[in-house]
Amino acid sequence: MIRFGLCCIFIEEPIKFRTITAKTLSTLPRQQQLERISDICLKNAENLVESLHSVARMGIGAFRILSSFFPRYTHPEAGYVLEDLPDAKSILKILKHVNRLRGGKNIRLSFHPDQFVVLNSPNEEVVRKSIAEIEYHAALATLVGAEVINIHAGGGYGDKAASLKRFERGYALLSAAAQQRLTLENDDVLYTPSDLLPLCRDLRIPLVYDVHHHRCNPDSLSVEEATAKAMETWTLRKQEPYSHVSSPKQGWTGRDPKPHADYINPADIPDFWRDIGPFTLDVEAKHKEKAVVKLMDEWPIR
DNA sequence: GCATGTCAAGTTGTG
DNA sequence: CACAACTTGACATGC
Numbered sequence: 001m002i003r004f005g006l007c008c009i010f011i012e013e014p015i016k017f018r019t020i021t022a023k024t025l026s027t028l029p030r031q032q033q034l035e036r037i038s039d040i041c042l043k044n045a046e047n048l049v050e051s052l053h054s055v056a057r058m059g060i061g062a063f064r065i066l067s068s069f070f071p072r073y074t075h076p077e078a079g080y081v082l083e084d085l086p087d088a089k090s091i092l093k094i095l096k097h098v099n100r101l102r103g104g105k106n107i108r109l110s111f112h113p114d115q116f117v118v119l120n121s122p123n124e125e126v127v128r129k130s131i132a133e134i135e136y137h138a139a140l141a142t143l144v145g146a147e148v149i150n151i152h153a154g155g156g157y158g159d160k161a162a163s164l165k166r167f168e169r170g171y172a173l174l175s176a177a178a179q180q181r182l183t184l185e186n187d188d189v190l191y192t193p194s195d196l197l198p199l200c201r202d203l204r205i206p207l208v209y210d211v212h213h214h215r216c217n218p219d220s221l222s223v224e225e226a227t228a229k230a231m232e233t234w235t236l237r238k239q240e241p242y243s244h245v246s247s248p249k250q251g252w253t254g255r256d257p258k259p260h261a262d263y264i265n266p267a268d269i270p271d272f273w274r275d276i277g278p279f280t281l282d283v284e285a286k287h288k289e290k291a292v293v294k295l296m297d298e299w300p301i302r
Numbered sequence: 303g304c305a306t307g308t309c310a311a312g313t314t315g316t317g
Numbered sequence: 318c319a320c321a322a323c324t325t326g327a328c329a330t331g332c
Contacts, residue, residue, distance in 0.1 A: 007324055019327065021309050064324075075310060115323055116311035129311070152323090155313050188323080189314060244324090256316085258322065284324065 002273060003240070004296055005062030005108065005282035006055055010289050013054050015047050019071040025078040033078060038085035041070050045094040048144070052101045060292050062108040062242075062280045067133075069140060074132045092143070099145040108280055109146035110242065111137045119170035120154035120163050127170050138178035148242060149181040150208050153191045153199070160191070164199050171203060183208050183242065186226075188258050192219035193226040200233045207233045210244035211270065212284070216258050223270050231279065245269055246284035262287040266299040 009017060018040045025033045048065065055063050072078040082088050102109055117130045137149045157163050174182065184200060185208040186193045193207065193214060200207045209230035211223060221229070227243075234241035247265040248257035264285055273281075285291035 009325070016327080019309095021328065023309070024329070066325075068325090068327095072310080078310090112324055114311085114325085115313075118312055121312075123312090126312070133311085157313090246324095256322085260324085282324090286325095 001277040001279075003061035003108065003278060003280045004059075004292050005064060005110075005242075005280055006060050006289050006292050007064040007112075007282055007284055008066040010051070010054065011287050012290055015050050015054065017044050017047050017066055017069070019068045022072050022075050022078045025072060034080060034084050035086060037071065037078075037080060038087040038091075041082075041085060041091050042087045042094070044069050045091050045098070048098050049094060049101065052098065052105060052107055054289070055107060056105040058289060058293055059296060060289065061106065062110065062282065064110050064112055064282060065140070065144070065146065067111065067114050067137070070136070073136045074129070095140075095143040099143065102145050108148075108240070108242075109141070109144055110148035110150060110282070111141060111146060112150050113137055115152075117151055118154040119151065120167035122157060122166065127173075131170065131173055134178050134182070135175060138175060138181060141181050142177055147181060147239065148183050148206075148208075149178065150183045150185050150242070152185055152187045153196060156190045160195060164191075164195070167199065168203065171205075185210050185244065186213050186217070188213040188216040190217065192217055193221055193230060194219040197229055197233070204237065205233070206230075206237055206239060206241070208242045208244060212244065212246040212248075212260075212268070215252075224272060227270070227273070227276070231276070234279075241279040242282065243279060244282045244284055260284055260286060263291045264295045264299075266295065269295075269299055 020036055020040055051063055113133055117133050118126050119130050121127050153167055183206045184196050186196055196207055207230040209226055214226055231241045247261040247268045249259040249261045283292045283295055
């Protein structure tokens with residue numbers, strides 16, 4: 001049994017999350033900055049409520065919240081905390097409503113902090129900023145009841161073993177709220193499931209198994225083996241596993257299989273996934289909810 | 303209006 | 318060595 005998930009945004013549904021750049025904010029006095037940000041955060045909170053209604057209506061069971069939900073939250077100049085915002089009370093109220101809705105509709109929420117979050121960087125400043133960004137996600141996750149903050153292990157810096165050791169150091173600096181939600185995902189160029197599984201076992205971190213990344217960046221494990229080992233990291237924590245799927249834009253014969261296609265080719269989903277579970281499968285496709293709905297139609301669960 | 307360039311941030315592989 | 322790719326497009330500006 002598979003629960004399908006949508007990532008961040010919609011292509012056809014009339015829901016547009018808003019944002020603002022640090023550059024634009026920098027032209028405004030602080031009070032006006034906070035007003036602009038507050039307005040955007042309030043609208044994004046309302047958008048999230050609408051998102052839950054929409055995905056529930058379409059039979060989608062998970063939703064990834066975009067990282068710029070509170071735009072520029074940790075920016076060195078434009079950054080802020082919720083209490084700074086004129087609409088803080090309304091925003092909080094809506095986010096608590098989101099949490100109740102999520103529970104009532106049984107929708108899993110997650111985050112995927114962007115590529116600038118590198119917990120294993122040799123540069124201390126990068127680690128410090130990465131931790132701030134993860135803690136921002138954790139605060140938001142606590143408010144809305146999101147289970148997962150999923151990241152990649154980071155750079156290799158010519159020595160993957162040493163770099164994974166540095167990951168442990170960064171991980172140790174996170175709050176309990178962040179550690180509780182942090183998950184690791186195999187990436188498409190560097191860290192394979194085999195690389196990450198020992199670390200996941202040692203730190204009790206669930207492994208989000210991205211089958212597309214595994215095909216782009218394989219190791220000695222078969223898809224079957226990697227699936228089974230990844231699932232174990234979740235059941236150990238008594239959580240439903242998460243996996244990711246996407247299809248290559250130019251097909252597997254094209255030059256670079258890494259870019260994502262508009263839709264999922266059902267053939268890219270391992271057949272045996274029908275018989276395991278339950279687990280959540282985030283669909284990473286450019287056509288967003290249309291791709292998820294199409295996949296659910298073309299790849300019916302038993 | 304609509305087209306186009308820009309947007310905080312890291313790391314890697316490619317042309 | 319510049320640039321795309323990564324989960325990603327929306328905002329800002331200038332015509």
